[in-house]
Amino acid sequence: MATEGHSVPETKDVYPLLPLRGLLVFPGMVLHFDVGRPKSVRALEQAVSNDHLIVLASQEDGQVDDPSSDDLYRVGTLARVKQMLKLPNGTIRVLVEGLKRAVVREFISEEESFTVRVETYDEPEEVPTTPAIEAMRRSVTQQFEQYVRLSRKLDLDTYATVVDMSHPGQFADAVASHLPLKVREKQDILEAFDIEKRLERLLQILSDEREVLELERKIHQRVRKQMERTQKEYYLREQMKAIQRELGDKEGRQAEVDELREKLAAKPMPDDVRDRVEKEIARLERIPPASAEGTVVRNYIEWLLALPWLEVAKSTADVARAERILNEEHYGLDKVKERILEFIAVQALTDKQAGPIICLAGPPGVGKTSLARSIAKSLKRPFVRVSLGGVRDEAEIRGHRRTYIGSMPGRILQGMRQAGVINPVFLLDEIDKMASDFRGDPASAMLEVLDPEQNHAFSDHYIEIPYDLSNVLFITTANNIYQIPAPLRDRMEIIQLSGYTEIEKLHIAREHLLPKQRAAHALRGDRIRISDDVLLEIIRHYTREAGLRQLDRQLAAVCRKVARTVAAGEAKRVTVTSAVLQSYLGPHKYEFGEMEKEDQVGVVAGLAWTEMGGDLLLVEVSIVPGSGKLVLTGQLGDVMKESAQTALSYVRSRSRALRLPPDFHEKVDIHIHVPEGAIPKDGPSAGITMATALVSALTHVKVRHDVAMTGEITLRGRVLPIGGLKEKSLAAHRAGIRTILIPKGNVKDLDDVPDLVKSEVEFIPVSHMDEVLRLALVDNPLDHAGGSLADEPWWADMWSDSRFGGGEAHQ
Structure with missing residues (x-):
């Protein structure tokens, strides 16, 4: 409390004290307020009963309802009670006038009411006008004038009255009393007994208040301008509607714009996309209704509003539920199911929606x-399927640019619109059937879709706004993964589905396919009866496939025949026997166990992999007189032709061990033929098959008819690993083969072969062609290198024949 340089009266006066909450009274200030607390009422009554004088002191914390002496400021104002009025609610409205500053020196009583001993401070009547005081008074006057002009809460008469005060102390108190200050700030001014310091503190407060008012004024102006612009737009729109109504165009462009704006208001989307849509709607609003450009802009806006931007499907990654669904809908495929359940388990443990790009190949x-x-x-999750078979145009993936007539987004965003959420399961079917031409390479465009590093900002030429595909679970399917470009294949996790065994097909036919066909042909109950033996006959003799489509079609054909019989009233129920089956489907189309019935020369059963699964491939070799030509037929590919050349070179290198003339290849023509010549064939896995057929034909030693083989051959006779062992073994099992020769390097792949096949087929690993000959031929010619395979090898007769130029049989 600054009292230095001023005389304080020695006389100490005792007065009642009234605590004030959120209020402060300056000397010279007249105001009224309500009094309701018991202590305050008693203090007020005590003052009125004496000399109407009372000390007004503010509380430090206005929230305290029953303050003590510690809750009050020590500097207050001695005031005169000028008027009291009791209100109906029991409170007292009092009018007081501040007289002078008062310093509380002692609390005499505070139980019933506050009674204090104070020292009062009288403002000096004349204050010497110093340059500092005059300068601060002028500054306060100037700041107060700006405050009054900005706030507009004080009238000009009040302002003139305050400014006209000659006493600088009273002037400062009057200015402070008209400012909306906190009690703490007013208390600082009240405690400033020194007039110069009082003016200095007031000048600082006024400067801060003026800056706040300036900011308020700027904010108000901005808000007002925005409101004026909004009101202006509303007014203009209403005018446009009125004009359209007068012209009879009630369903014109404005109705479209209003509808689009309603959709936009209800559509959740990122702010940048929302801004783009708003701009396009404003652009559409300015386009004349007869303009063709309006249709283009409207279609674009509707696409932006139709695409999901923030909508998420509530996915449930329940491993037990997923396992139950997979087992109910699919029989077998244990490893495939295991991988899928692993993926779902990871989804259950993490909040991440995205996952690997799975390619189901088979x-x-x-x-x-x-x-x-x-x-x-x-x-x-929602399921979306897009077929990519025959897609040649890059625009099918990325969309067409909006400059073209009839342009639209690509199939990816079309699928997302169909899904309606940003995290569907998206199936890209037949991804290996895409092609490229002058219109672009759609497979390269798919890289941005399937690459996790890029698909968070997929760019469609039509939308022109980066679209997030990172939450989508992409699943692709393919028959031949080698037809997928390597960069695209690298983005995917390949899961092979090889095919089904006969037992698996029988179970699927009984549990899934037959009930479906019964329901489709209204053959519920026991109207049709098919035993497992008949189902097995259909599988063996009327289908030959890795999958189930042909089997499903044959079951549908049987159900149609039965439905006709029942509908004609010929029978209420039909039991399909083997004889009935042949009358329905005709004679057997395929013979079960297509292997040769007996051992033959130059005929070897090989195994091939095709897009339709595994297949049995017979290789035939014929030796005819000629000039050393190697003839290959059966529509063989380049790799298969090279395998034939390699097999022939191996046989020539082993001619002495096989008791063949060194120049046998110059005297005969060798014809290698693979039946079903209309079907293209290629691959290196027929190498040992061709070599075995060559040795059999040249040595006239028969090949075991119950043995099949697969493997690549080298010039030195080594047997190299091949692919597709599971599919090939299934084909051999279907054909009734019971012994398969496989490369040693493929032993690890036997884990993928079904247990049923491994229990009925013997797999013999080989590493050299000599082992193949020993196991595949009835009599191994290599075992007779030092002697005679027969009394006279068949070459002797052929070589001594004059048609072959004479000469000895061999050297």
Whole structure:
């Protein structure tokens, strides 16, 4: 408290004290307020009963309802009670006038009411006008004038009255009393007994208040301008509607714009996309209704509003539920199911929506598409399927630019619009069937879709706004993964679906296919009866496939025949026997166990992999007189032709061990033929098959008819590993083969072969062609290198024949 340089009266006066909450009274200030607290009422009554004088002191914390002496400021104001009025609610409205500053020196009583001993401070009547005081008074006057002009809460009469005060202390108190200050700030001014310091503190407060008012004024102006612009737009729109109504165009462009704005207001989307849509709507609003450009802009806006931007499907990654669904809808495929359940388990443990790009590869009809649909069902996500077969145009993936007539987004965003959420299960079917031409390379465009490092900002030429595909679970299907470009294949995790064994097909036919066909042909109950033996006959003799489509069609044909019989009233129920089956489907189309019935010379059963699964491939070799030509027929590819050349070179290198003339290849023509010549064939895995057939034909030693083989051959006779062992073993099992020669390097792949096949087929690993000959031929010619394979090798007769130029049989 600054009292230096001023005389304080020695006389100490005792007065009642009234605590004030959120209020402060300056000397010279007249105001009224309500009094309701018991202590305050008693203090007020005590003052009125004496000399109407009372000390007014503010509380430090206005929230305290029953203050003590410690809760009050020590500097207050001695005031005169000028008027009291009791209100109906029991409170007292009092009018007081501040007289002078008062310093509380002692609290005499505070139980019933506050009674204090104070020292009062009288403002000096004349204050010497110093340059500092005059300068601060002028500054306060100037700041107060700006405050009054900005706030507009004080009238000019009040301002003139305050400014006209000659006493600088009273002037400062009057200015402070008219400012909306906190009690603490007013208390600082009240405690400033020194007039110069009082003016200095007031000048600082006024400067701060003026800056706040300036900011308020600027904010108000901005808000007002915005409101004026909004009101102006509303007024103009109403005018446009009125004009359209007068012209009879009630359903004109404005109705479209209003509808689009309503959709935009209800659509959740990122701010940048929302700004783009708002700009396009404003642009559409300015386009004349007859302009063709309006249709283009409207279609673009509707696409932006239709695409999901923030909508998320509530996915449930329940491993037990997913396993139950997969087992109910798919039989077998244990390793495939295991990998899918692993993926779902990871989804259950993490909040991340995205996952690996899964490629289900295998022959047609093995359940790739239905498996993807089951994944979506187990995750409770929307399922979208897009077929990529025959897609040649890059715009099919990335969309067309809006400059073209009839342009639209690509198939990816079309699928997202169909899904309606940003995290569907998206099936890209037949991804190996895409092609490229002068219109672009769609496979390269798919890189941006399937690459996790890029698909968070997929760029469609039509939308022109980066679209986030990182939450989508992409599943692709393919028959031949080698037809997929390597960079695209690198982005995917390949899961092979090889095909089904006979037992698996029988179970699927009984549990899934037959009930479906019964329901489709209204043959519920026991109207049709088919035993397992008849189902097995259909599988063996009327189908030959890795998948189930042909089997499903044959069951549908049987159900149609039965439906006709029942509908004609010829029978109420039909039991399909073997004889009935042949009358329905005709004679057997395929013979079960297509292996040769007996051992033959120059005929070897090989195994091939095709897009339709594994297949049995017979290789025939014929030796005819000629001039050393090697003839290859059966529509063989370059790799297969090279395998034939390699096999022939191996046989020539082993001619002495095989008791063949060194120049045998110059005297005969060798014809290698692979039946079913209309079907293209290629691959290195027929190498040992061709070599075995060559040795059999040249040595006239028969080949075991119950043995099949697969493996690549080198010039030195080594047997190298091949691919597709599972598919090939299934084909051999279907054909009734019971012994398969495989490269030693493929022993590890036997884990993928079904247990049923391994229990009925013997797999013999080989590492050299000599082992193959020993196991495949009835009598191994290598065992007779030092003697005679027969009394006279068949070459002797052929070489001594004059038609072959005479000469000895061999050297």
